[in-house]
Amino acid sequence: MKFNINNFIKTNNQTSKIVDFQDLDHIDGVSISAVSAGLYKFKRDELVLFYFRDGANYASVYTQSKLISENLKWNKKIKAKKIFALLVNTRNANALTGSEGYDALKKISLDLSSKLTEIQKRDEDAPKQISSKEILFGCTGTIGEKFPLEKIKTSLPELVQKIKYTQNKLIWMKAAMGIITTDLKPKVSMAETKIGSSTIKIYGIAKGSGMIYPNMATTLGYIFTDATLSSSVLNDVLKNSIKTTFNAISCDGDTSTNDMVSIFSTNKVNHSEIKKYSDSKLKNFNKAVHDVLLNLAKQVVADGEGASKFISINCINCRTEKDAKNISFKIANSLLVKTAIAGEDPNWGRVAMAIGNSDSKINEQKLSISFGPYKIYHKGSLYKSYNEEKVMEYMKSKSIEIEVDIGQGVKKFKSYTMDLTKKYIEINADYRT
C-alpha cells in the first residue's frame, strides 16, 4: 500500500515541511496501541490508545455544534492537571446516545484506568495511580447508534497488552489508520523546532474527510510534543493557531457533533522555562505547531470525500477579518463553485454569485476576481487582457487558487476546500452500507 499523502498539498505553496511516515519516530513520553474491536464488518483497527506514562499537559478545542457527543461532554468535565491516556474509537460517534452513551465511557474509563494503573505499578518512577478522570476520549463515526460498550471493553486487555513503548513510523501509521472513517489516506505531519537551544519534536495525526466546516467537523487532530509546557500555555498555542488552520477548512459546510483537536506535551525535554505564551523563546515553537496544524488541515481537505482538486480561496482587502472569512467561506461552501471546479470550468460568475451571498456590502467597481495568476474580473468589468482559454488550461491543475479582492480595506482570510464530485455523493449516499 502506498500512501501518497501530499498529492495536492505539494502543488500548493506551503510553508510546512512535507513529511511521510518514514520521517516519524519516537517522541519520549508517548506510548501507542491500536487494535480491532470488531466495530466494522470488515477487519481493521478501530481503537487507538495514546498512553502517557508520566502524564501530559494538554489543551483541546471542540466543535461549536449545539449538539455535542457524549465523549466531548466527558472531556469538558475533566479537571485533571495531567492526562494519562487518550482513547480514540471510530465507527460510532457516541452522539445522541444520551446517558447510556455517557455511562459507557465511565465504565471504559474505570476499566482502562485500572489496567493502566497495573502497568504503572511495575515501574518504580511512574505515578502509582491513574484515575478514570485522567482519560480523554475521541469518538467518530455514525451519530445516534448505540455505543458498542461491550465490544470496546472486551478489547481493552488486548489494547493494553499491545502498547508500544517505543514509537516508529509503523506504529504512527497504525495509529493514523486506526482513527479514520471515510478518509482514503491516514494523515500525519511533523516538525522539529527549538526552544532555546533544545530540539523539540511536534508530531500530529488527524482524521476527517466529510462534515468539515469551520469548526473542524468530524475532524480529530492530535498533536504530541516533548516540550515542557503548562496546559495554560498549550491552550494559548492551540487557540492562536486553530483559527487559520483547522477552522479555515471546509469540505461540505457541515459541522460535526464530535470535533476535537488536542495538543499534549510530555515535558521530556528540559529546556529553559516558558511561563507564558508571549515568551519570545516560544516563537519558533508556535510557528511549528501552526505549520503542523495547517499541514494536517490541508491534508483533510485534500482527502475531502471525493475530492479531485484542492482549492484555496484568498479573500483580501476587506473592511474586517470577519467579512473576509464570511466571503471566503461563502465561496468555499458554494456547491455551484465546487461543481464548476470539478468540471474544470472557469465559471467565475459563480464565484461572484457566492460573493453576493455574503453578509458584506459589495461594490462591483472595487471588486476583482483572479483564478491563479489570471485576473478575470476587474473593478466593474471583464479584465481587459482576460483570456478564457488560458484560464481553462489553468483549471486542469490539481490545485486551484481563487483570489477575491474586495477593495474596501486591508483585512484578509484564506480558506481551503475541495471540489464536489460524483464520488462525494457515492460515498455519502452509501455511508452506512
Next chain:
Amino acid sequence: MKFNINNFIKTNNQTSKIVDFQDLDHIDGVSISAVSAGLYKFKRDELVLFYFRDGANYASVYTQSKLISENLKWNKKIKAKKIFALLVNTRNANALTGSEGYDALKKISLDLSSKLTEIQKRDEDAPKQISSKEILFGCTGTIGEKFPLEKIKTSLPELVQKIKYTQNKLIWMKAAMGIITTDLKPKVSMAETKIGSSTIKIYGIAKGSGMIYPNMATTLGYIFTDATLSSSVLNDVLKNSIKTTFNAISCDGDTSTNDMVSIFSTNKVNHSEIKKYSDSKLKNFNKAVHDVLLNLAKQVVADGEGASKFISINCINCRTEKDAKNISFKIANSLLVKTAIAGEDPNWGRVAMAIGNSDSKINEQKLSISFGPYKIYHKGSLYKSYNEEKVMEYMKSKSIEIEVDIGQGVKKFKSYTMDLTKKYIEINADYRT
C-alpha cells in the same frame, strides 16, 4: 413530449389544485410571445414577452444577494404606475456585466417600447404611447458573460410580430419553456377564486432548478391575474405569501444575482373595489395566490437539479420563527442529509448533526425527530418502538417528510428541498459546455 410536472408534488400533502397545461387558457389583458434569439447553440425559445395592452399594476420581490444583475438594477429604478411589458431572456444573466449590460437593456427597452407603441396606435382604446420606462426585464443564465444585445435586438421584430393576443395552453407552455435554463420541466400553476361575486383567474409560471435558496435564487416567478388591484395591494399580497413559498425552498443553498418574483394585475374584472390588503373580500384571493406560489415553489424544488426525491422539513415548537427557519434550513442545506436521503438511508444522526449547527440552543431532552409517520429519536434517546426496517422502507418514497420537534415553544417553519444526487454534479460540472 409528456410533461408530468407534478411527479413529486402529488405525493406531498398539498392544498393547491394541481394543474396541467390543458387547464390554462386566456387571461384578459395579457398577451404573450416567445421566440428564439439564437442564444443557445441548439434551437429553442429564449426570449419571452408578456405584453399588457392596457398596462398592468404590479409588484416584485428581488434577490437579497449583494451583487445583483443589471436587469434588477433596471427594474428597481422603474417608477411607472403601470407596466406595459415584461421581457424575459434565458442563457445570459446580465450580471457582473457592468454599464455595458445596463446600456443594453436601455437600448432594448427603447426599441421594444417604440415597436409596442406602433401596435397601440392601431387600436383606438389603447394608451397611445409606451415608454421605455414601462418595461420590466427578467434575465437568467450564465453570470459575467457579455450580454447578447445584438441578437436580442435583431429578434425584437419577430417577437412583436408573433404576439398572441388570445392565450391558450400552447402559448403558456411556450412561455414556460422559453424562460427555463437547466429545468427539466416547465412550471405552471393556476387557481380560480372569487373577489366578491366575481371570478378571478390567477396564472403563474416559474423557472429555477439550481441556486435555489431562501431568497429565490435563479428563480423567476411571474403571476398574472385579471383582478383589479392597486400595485400597493399587490405588493402586500406578494410579500405576505413569499416567505412561506419561494423563500421556503432550497436546492443547493446558493442564491442568485437574478431572482425575481412578480405579480401583475390587468384590472379586467370589474369586482367590488379593494382598497387595502386587510379587506376581508381579499381573503380567498390571498389564499389562492399563496397556493399558486407554493405550488410553483414546490415544482421548482421537485425539479431541482438531479432531484430524485422531494423533501419537506417541518421544524416545530421553537421559541421563535427565526429559530424554526434557521434549523429547518440547516437540515435542508446539509449535503450529508441530502446525500443520505438520495441513498434511501434513514440516517437521522445527520439530521441531528444539522440541528446542532443551527444558531439556537438545543436541549436533547426536549428534542424529537420523525421521518414520515415514524418517530425515531424522542427526548434524549432512541424512540422505544423505533423500527429501522420500517423507516428504511419509508425512505424509498418519492416524498420524504422530516419533522423536528425542538420542544421549546410554539413557533414553526416548513422548508422544502430535494436530495443530492450524482446527476446534480453532472449538470453543474458541465453547465457551460
